Every structure is written in structure tokens, then in C-alpha cells.
Amino acid sequence: ETGVTQTPRHLVMGMTNKKSLKCEQHLGHNAMYWYKQSAKKPLELMFVYSLEERVENNSVPSRFSPECPNSSHLFLHLHTLQPEDSALYLCASSQERGITYYGYTFGSGTRLTVV
Amino acid sequence: SQKIEQNSEALNIQEGKTATLTCNYTNYSPAYLQWYRQDPGRGPVFLLLIRENEKEKRKERLKVTFDTTLKQSLFHITASQPADSATYLCALTYSGAGSYQLTFGKGTKLSVIP
Numbered sequence: 036e037t038g039v040t041q042t043p044r045h046l047v048m049g050m051t052n053k054k055s056l057k058c059e060q061h062l063g064h065n066a067m068y069w070y071k072q073s074a075k076k077p078l079e080l081m082f083v084y085s086l087e088e089r090v091e092n093n094s095v096p097s098r099f100s101p102e103c104p105n106s107s108h109l110f111l112h113l114h115t116l117q118p119e120d121s122a123l124y125l126c127a128s129s130q131e132r133g134i135t136y137y138g139y140t141f142g143s144g145t146r147l148t149v150v
Numbered sequence: 151s152q153k154i155e156q157n158s159e160a161l162n163i164q165e166g167k168t169a170t171l172t173c174n175y176t177n178y179s180p181a182y183l184q185w186y187r188q189d190p191g192r193g194p195v196f197l198l199l200i201r202e203n204e205k206e207k208r209k210e211r212l213k214v215t216f217d218t219t220l221k222q223s224l225f226h227i228t229a230s231q232p233a234d235s236a237t238y239l240c241a242l243t244y245s246g247a248g249s250y251q252l253t254f255g256k257g258t259k260l261s262v263i264p
Contacts, residue, residue: 037193068251077154078194078239078254091251125193127252138184139252141193 038062041126041142049150050116056145058109058126066131067109068139069101072123084109085131116149123147152177154255156240162261163230171225171258173240179218180242185225188237188257197238198225230262 039060048054060067069081083091084103098120100112109126123146127139153176163169173183179202186194200207200216200223207214213226227234240255 037195039193041193075256077256078252080251080253083251123191127193138182138186138196138199139194140196141186144191144193146191 037140037142039126039128039140039142041124041145043145044143045146045148047148047150048113048116050118052116053112053114055113056111056124056126056147058111058142060107060109060126060128060140062128062130062140064128064130064140065106066129067103067106068127068129069109069111070125070127072125072144078125082111113147116147118149121147121149152242152244152253154240154242154253156238156255156258158258159256160259160261162263165230165232165262165264167230169227169230169234169260169262171238171240171260173223173225173255175221175242179221180244182243183214183216183223184241184243184252185212185214185223186239186241186254188239194239227260230260232262232264235260235262 042057066085068083070078072078081095082101087103098115102110123144125144126142129139155174157172182199184199185197188194198214200214211228215224237257237259239257241252
């Protein structure tokens with residue numbers, strides 16, 4: 036375990052379903068992120084939450100909806116997805132504006148398949 | 151927009167040799183340049199970070215160099231082992247945006263052959 040836990044590890048959903056991805060960190064970090072990783076493409080930043088406020092959207096389609104109820108939890112709500120949304124979704128956390136910055140801590144990801 | 155190039159999609163190397171991976175970027179220099187390791191089906195794991203005012207950083211068998219004139223970082227693994235086989239990602243951070251947002255390269259898949 037890295038200190039960032041993502042559930043579920045695998046998810047298969049139909050295009051009309053609604054599901055949610057969950058991320059939890061126990062590192063005391065104050066920034067959390069959602070990234071999408073597709074085959075042959077670099078990780079794409081989707082959302083950033085700093086001190087529980089969203090600071091970046093990056094033009095993500097509205098069928099993806101993030102929620103950050105507190106500094107330890109992050110959700111990604113999914114609805115009416117498309118097959119091209121199938122990917123590995125990664126959550127990460129970091130300590131923002133700290134004196135010492137040690138990089139991101141990633142979770143193991145949720146492998147999403149849209150059918 | 152910033153572009154990051156990791157010049158080899160895949161790299162094969164004999165066990166015991168030094169593996170050298172390259173990361174080039176365009177435009178302005180980042181506040182931090184980082185290297186991550188990613189195994190199949192897993193999230194990236196942070197390895198090393200180097201700041202824009204640093205030239206070199208070492209950690210055990212790993213060494214990172216940072217040349218802001220060439221806009222390039224080199225990542226070295228000495229005495230490579232089969233367990234070092236993984237995809238290595240270069241990432242840049244710009245702190246001016248108010249949060250440490252990472253921009254990643256596509257990665258280089260390293261295979262260490264026994």
C-alpha cells in the first residue's frame with residue numbers, strides 16, 4: 036500500500052450506468068488529483084483539488100464529475116460514459132506549498148471498461 | 151503548451167550494464183523535474199526529484215541530471231537488474247499555477263535482460 040487507496044480496482048459499466056470511483060489518502064496531504072491513463076498516451080490531468088477546492092478542470096467532459104468532501108477523500112462520479120472512456124484512472128496526492136516537496140503519491144488505479 | 155519527449159519508447163539492456171533514459175522538454179524550465187517508475191496495471195511510484203537549480207541527484211543506483219540549457223534530463227540506473235524492468239516516466243512541475251500539477255511524458259519501457 037502506498038498510502039493512497041483506490042476502489043474498486045476494476046469496474047465494467049454500461050454506457051447508461053452511473054458509478055463512482057473512490058480515493059482515500061492517509062498521508063496528511065492537502066492536494067489530490069485525478070489522472071486518466073490510456074494506452075500509448077501520457078497521463079492526462081483531469082482534476083486538481085487543493086485544500087478541498089477545485090483548481091483545475093482541464094476541459095474534462097461533464098460526464099465526469101469530481102467531489103472532494105474533505106482533504107482525505109476524493110470521488111469521481113461517472114455517468115453516460117463512452118467506450119473511449121475506458122482507461123486506467125489514477126488518483127494521487129501531494130503536499131502543496133510545503134517547504135519540502137517529495138512528488139506525488141499515486142494509488143494503484145481503477146481499470147475502467149465501458150461496454 | 152509544454153511538450154515532453156522521452157526519446158525511446160522501449161529500451162533493452164543487458165543485466166549489469168547502465169541504463170540511460172532521456173527526457174527532453176520544450177519552452178520554459180520547470181520548477182521540478184521528476185522520475186517515476188510504473189509497473190503494469192499499477193500506479194506510478196515516485197523515484198527522484200531534481201530542482202531547476204540542481205545539476206545532479208543520486209539515490210542508491212539511480213542518478214538524475216538536469217541541464218536547463220539543453221532542456222534535458224538524463225536518468226541512469228547503474229548495475230541494472232531484471233527487477234528494474236518497468237516503464238519509467240518523466241514529469242515536470244510548475245509551481246506558478248498555485249498547485250503542483252504534473253505533466254508527464256509517455257514513458258520509456260525498460261527491459262533488463264538476464
